Amino acid sequence: MENKTVSPVFVGRGPERAALAEGLMAADDGRPQAVLIGGEAGVGKTRLVEEFLHQAHEAGALTAVGACVEVGADGLPFAPVATVLRALHRQLGEELTRAAAGFGGELARLLPELGEPSATVRVAREVEVRGRLFELTARLLETLAQDRVLALVIEDLHWSDRSTRELLGYLFRSLQGGRVLIVTTYRSDDIHRRHPLRPFLAELDRLRTVRRLELARFTRDEVRSQVAGIRGTLPPEDLLEQIYRRSDGNAFFVEELASMSDGCGAGGISDSVRDLLLVRVEMLPETAQRVVRIAAEGGSKVEYGLLRAVTGIGEDELIEALRAAVGASILRADEDGTYRFRHALVREAVDDDLLPGERTRISRRYAEALDADPALVPADERPARLATYWYHANDPAKALPAVVGAATGARRQHAYAEQLQLLDRALELWDSAPAEVRQGLRIAEDAESYPLCDCADDPLSFLDMLAEVTLAARYAGDAERGLSVISRALRVLEGLGHPLRAAWFWTEKSRFMRHLGRGNGWAELGTAQELLRGFPPSPVHARVLTEAALWGAVFDPGPRSLAIAERAVELAQEVGDEHTALNARVSRGGLLIETGRGEAGVVDLRAVADRVVAADMVGVFTRSHINLQSLLESMGRSEEALAFAEEGIRLAYRYGLRDTQSWIHGNRSDALFSLGRWAEAEAAAGEARAAGQMPVTRALAAQRLARLALGRGDLAAAEAEITLMGEHHRAYTGLAPQYAHPFAQHRIAFAAAQGRILDCRRILAEAVEAGLAPGAGCYTWPMVDAAAEAESAARGVAAAEPGQAAAVAMIREFAATLPRDYPVWAAYGLMVEAELRRAEGTSGAADWSAAVAAFEELPRPFELARMRARWAEALLADGDRERAAGLLALAHAVAGELGARPLAGEIEKLAQRARLPLTAGTAAAAADDGSFGLTPRERDVLALVAAGRSNRQIAEELFISPKTASVHVSNILAKLEVSGRGEAAALAHRLGIVGADRAASA
Incomplete structure (x- = not known):
């Protein structure tokens, strides 16, 4: 008799149902939405989703459901998305095919019904096609959602593979049009501290269009x-x-x-949960129990035909057994002919109850059934599932080629994290597999200059696989695993006499050592170069020389490194390796900028960036966009850097490159800090921290947050971030100026804030004695300025006087060696000298006037405010109270807007001593300045508001996000004390804040 366990009455969940209904309405208005539903196993997520889908269908939405499966952890990428697309294809047929016209071959990787997949490109460019796959998936959904709402559900996200998470993340960020609502569920009790879903959820929490719901237990x-x-x-x-x-x-x-x-x-x-879950199974007829046990070992879902082949029982008997299991609410039958457990907890309990030998035998029968009839499962799932079944069958001879085949499939889908997991399993099986099986494997396909094996010698075929694992680790962002594999490869190579392959692995090791902060990688590069000595030019030569140029750009930016970069470009072009040539040009362009030839460097880098975007060369994009953005900022061109970063971050999300996202967000934080947009700088630094996977990117995120904390006077936060900096890139300190000098800068500023001038001097002396090439002055000038400001602040302090003259002389001598090729560096030079003269007691109004004039030409409001305050102090000493009052008012307004409490406090004390009213002065100075307290960026936004632009149009025109535009508009309304955009526009025209010509041109 069938047990009725599911309540026909839907209970509770009022707020959650309302949230889903709101999401559906927003999607119907053309605003794509996402809802993430979390909760412990069994709390009712699936029932809530089923109820929602019924309501969505009744409202005219097109619905589709996909579920992550546990086999995804073993390398079945994109499974739930592929299931959703299949469901849409079953419902729409030719309409979907027409929507995919022109790129069906590329989407066939996810939906084989669209035809044969496009030809596979070489591995070095597969990550580029991955971005294309993501973009086309979004385009297909947007096209299908023009005339109806798509309500798509992805269940069991806790089992998702990394590629699925990255594709979903791309869709959540990139769907701009179309009526799409994506709902996902996950088991929150499975999300432990190191679970890969945790950082993914944290990232999504920042998105305006994503809402997260947590289902509580019933009252x-x-x-x-x-x-x-x-x-x-x-x-x-x-x-x-x-x-x-x-x-x-x-x-x-x-x-x-x-x-x-x-x-x-x-x-x-029984009080045991496991026994409770098994009670219903044990009440089934014996045949039905046997079918349920076999289904449990098959994974989260099993096709009817596969289940029939594995059970070996007659069709009538199998149907009766399945009917009993479905009637008892243990299994459920899906429309696609598959059976899955109604609840994953039951499957887990049944699977755990199997004996080890029983589990091995069932897995073997699954594998043998798939080998005998590949059509039993979808073609795109077969390699991964076959690999899983043979692996659990403990048959290395069968499992190794199956696992390698599944890894190849994952690579072709650009699912590098899953490829890496499968290749690790292949390495585990390697020694147990027969020699003839191992010798028949060929892995690498001309990837990143690796010299392919050209014989059947077993060690060399194993090295090919280790090279593939190395590249998969690099693409997946797992530097620890990559370094471990390289060490193993180098041990295998000992005594084999294959210098090109050894040089390739040593070059990869150099890269991983840098990323992990375990050295600068020069020793490894030196070994690679020595191995190549005497051999004719080859792609490996070009690769090694390009890595050497990259190393020079980071650790020794100067003429010698520029010459290496020039030679790397020539050699890469000579051997016909465009990727390597472009990478070498990135290093050359950066070195041109750092050696004073800025325009030539920018032209070179922009040309590379344009080529990278046009050809989807992701392997070069990871450097081109990061470097150009950073170097524009170093030249003082912060607005350009920020605009370029907006393009870079879109591409980084599109390609699913998390560590690259961290670099670009970090560089965005630098530009935003310089522009005086500190709240946005903090948010960007937070994004950089969330995306950072390597010690170096985590250290850089701490560096940006420490700078903000010091500027705001939050010493506790600054100390915590400085400690993190030291922990994450300790190996870089004393080696690369871009890491060592900001670290020293923040330690000096922190010590100065605590009045520890002797520690300030010691930290600077250690940095100077390290003898680092300053390269781009943006890393070194701020450190020198921090030391000069510390001495300036300590003037007249008894404890500081002994040795102050020597300290000032040392700072001045070191500053004289630094480049001043660009206006921002020259401005820093004037500021440092003025602070040093203040420390000596010899500074005058002219020193500060020159520094103010220099910074007035730059988008650096914080430094300008500081110099104006110093100039005001000098003017007061000269008796010029009127000019001093105006300068103090301007400086105090900026300090207050930034939240720079230490600077604001200094200004307030100075004004109090001089008996100058800052509030009245602020208003007068603002009016005289014509800004009314608005920053230059806010005046740009106001001009567009006055021209009738929407927030989205403002964002597009100024290369900022709509959310940032909204923040600017809110700030403008508050500063002008108006209630709406129309009133702000009218006031701006009436008071002349925005000229008519400017608004019209906008």
């Missing part, structure tokens, strides 16, 4: 309603109390207990 009253729905009558209070106590409000356990309560006393069910 006692809700349990009463659920039990009443199942039993058809209100339960007795003693039974309700028993069910509520044992279930603890978990909806699934309530169902189990309620359906078994009749005829069972209090001791009729």
